[in-house]
Structures are given as C-alpha cells and as structure tokens.
Amino acid sequence: QKEVEQNSGPLSVPEGAxxxxxxxxxxxxxxxxxxxxxxxxxxxxxxxxxxxNGDKEDGRFTAQLNKASQYVSLLIRDSxxxxxxxxxxxxxxxxxxxxxxxxxxGRGTQLTVWP
Amino acid sequence: DAGVIQxxxxxxTEMGQEVTLRCKPISGHDYLFWYRQTMMRGLELLIYxxxxxxxxxxxxxxxxxxxKMPNASFSTLKIQPSEPRDSAVYxxxxxxxxxxxxxxxxxxxxxxxxx
Numbered sequence: 049q050k051e052v053e054q055n056s057g058p059l060s061v062p063e064g065a066x067x068x069x070x071x072x073x074x075x076x077x078x079x080x081x082x083x084x085x086x087x088x089x090x091x092x093x094x095x096x097x098x099x100x101n102g103d104k105e106d107g108r109f110t111a112q113l114n115k116a117s118q119y120v121s122l123l124i125r126d127s128x129x130x131x132x133x134x135x136x137x138x139x140x141x142x143x144x145x146x147x148x149x150x151x152x153x154g155r156g157t158q159l160t161v162w163p
Numbered sequence: 164d165a166g167v168i169q170x171x172x173x174x175x176t177e178m179g180q181e182v183t184l185r186c187k188p189i190s191g192h193d194y195l196f197w198y199r200q201t202m203m204r205g206l207e208l209l210i211y212x213x214x215x216x217x218x219x220x221x222x223x224x225x226x227x228x229x230x231k232m233p234n235a236s237f238s239t240l241k242i243q244p245s246e247p248r249d250s251a252v253y254x255x256x257x258x259x260x261x262x263x264x265x266x267x268x269x270x271x272x273x274x275x276x277x278x
Contacts, residue, residue, distance in 0.1 A: 082266045091254055091269040150196065150219065151267060155205040
C-alpha cells in the first residue's frame with residue numbers, strides 16, 4: 049500500500065508570511081515528487097516537482113525533499129491571498145522499465161492567506 | 164496546445180441512466196488517467212492507459228464503470244447504470260516526457276450529478 053499523507057489543515061497564514069506545507073510518503077522506491085495547487089472548483093495544476101534531495105526554488109516557491117526521512121515539503125514565501133487554495137502532494141511510482149507511471153496523491157492541505 | 168479537453172463540463176442525469184464522459188489528451192502524451200474527486204475520498208485513480216492499453220483498472224469501483232481508449236487522441240469513461248453515489252468530479256489527465264518532469268496535466272473536469 050503506497051500512502052501519501054498530508055495535514056488536511058486548514059492552514060491559515062497572514063499575507064506576507066511563509067506558508068509551510070508538509071507531506072510524507074510510505075514507498076521508499078518513490079522517485080519523483082510533485083506539488084499541485086487546486087483552486088476551489090478548478091482542476092489541479094502542477095506548480096513544482098523535485099527529484100533530488102535538497103531544495104529546489106522557483107520564484108516564491110521552494111520544494112524540499114528528504115528521501116531518508118521520506119518527507120517532502122513546499123514553502124511559499126511572501127504568501128498572497130491569491131495563494132489560497134488546496135495543495136496536493138503527489139509521488140511517482142514508475143512502471144517496470146519506465147520512468148513514467150501513476151502518481152499517488154495525498155488528500156491535500158487547504159491554505160488560506162488572509163490580508 | 165489546447166491542453167486536456169474533457170466533455171461535458173457538467174452532467175446531470177437520473178439514476179439508472181447511462182453516462183459517458185469524454186477526454187482528449189495532449190497530443191504526444193502516451194499516458195492517460197481517469198480520476199474521481201469527492202470531498203470524502205479526495206482524488207481516486209480509476210484507471211490509466213499507456214499507449215492506449217489499460218495498465219491498471221483496479222480503482223474502477225465496480226462493473227458499472229468501463230473505460231476505453233480506441234486511439235491516442237480519445238478516451239471515454241462510461242457508467243451504466245448510474246447511481247447517486249457516483250456523483251463527483253471526474254478528471255482526465257495525460258502525461259508524457261514533455262510534461263514537466265512527467266507530472267500530469269489535468270483537464271477541467273466533468274461535474275457529474277446523479278439524482
């Protein structure tokens with residue numbers, strides 16, 4: 049059973065603060081890790097992916113991966129009200145002989161950024 | 164590219180009726196996924212295809228659900244007969260080597276209501 053766990057929240061932070069979203073996964077064979085943002089009534093959209101241990105930065109977003117601890121996080125700096133959404137963590141389980149395959153999703157963390 | 168295209172956007176049907184959801188993946192993507200999302204269960208993978216071949220249909224709830232992918236540019240998810248508990252948002256997603264490190268691109272979803 050491959051599980052991806054996230055705190056459901058809601059996580060509430062003031063505008064300008066750092067929002068920290070956390071995710072743990074059970075399958076040590078997981079190779080790729082993704083963060084999706086889903087606004088209410090919309091479809092999930094990919095915002096970050098990370099393969100290697102350490103940090104990966106893209107604008108106000110930083111993804112952090114620690115494979116030894118089976119932990120991945122997303123930091124949002126200078127949070128804006130427009131960041132208010134549900135953030136889904138997803139983990140890749142590659143098909144045999146392939147680097148592609150299905151993603152296992154967490155239930156998501158609801159983030160609210162208040163002005 | 165127009166992205167992943169799903170139709171219809173909304174579907175309201177009576178219990179017992181047949182429902183067909185449609186999906187056109189991004190051209191060149193060789194993976195196609197059908198997900199269902201509810202508040203109670205989050206995102207659930209129903210079935211996925213690789214090069215038009217079903218790889219894993221273990222998430223299909225029961226025999227009332229069926230999915231086909233007759234060619235690389237079209238897939239259908241059929242529910243027959245439909246039941247109120249099938250009410251959910253159904254997402255189609257596609258993936259390929261060009262999609263952000265193998266992450267998915269989701270369609271806009273079909274909101275199904277069975278009354």
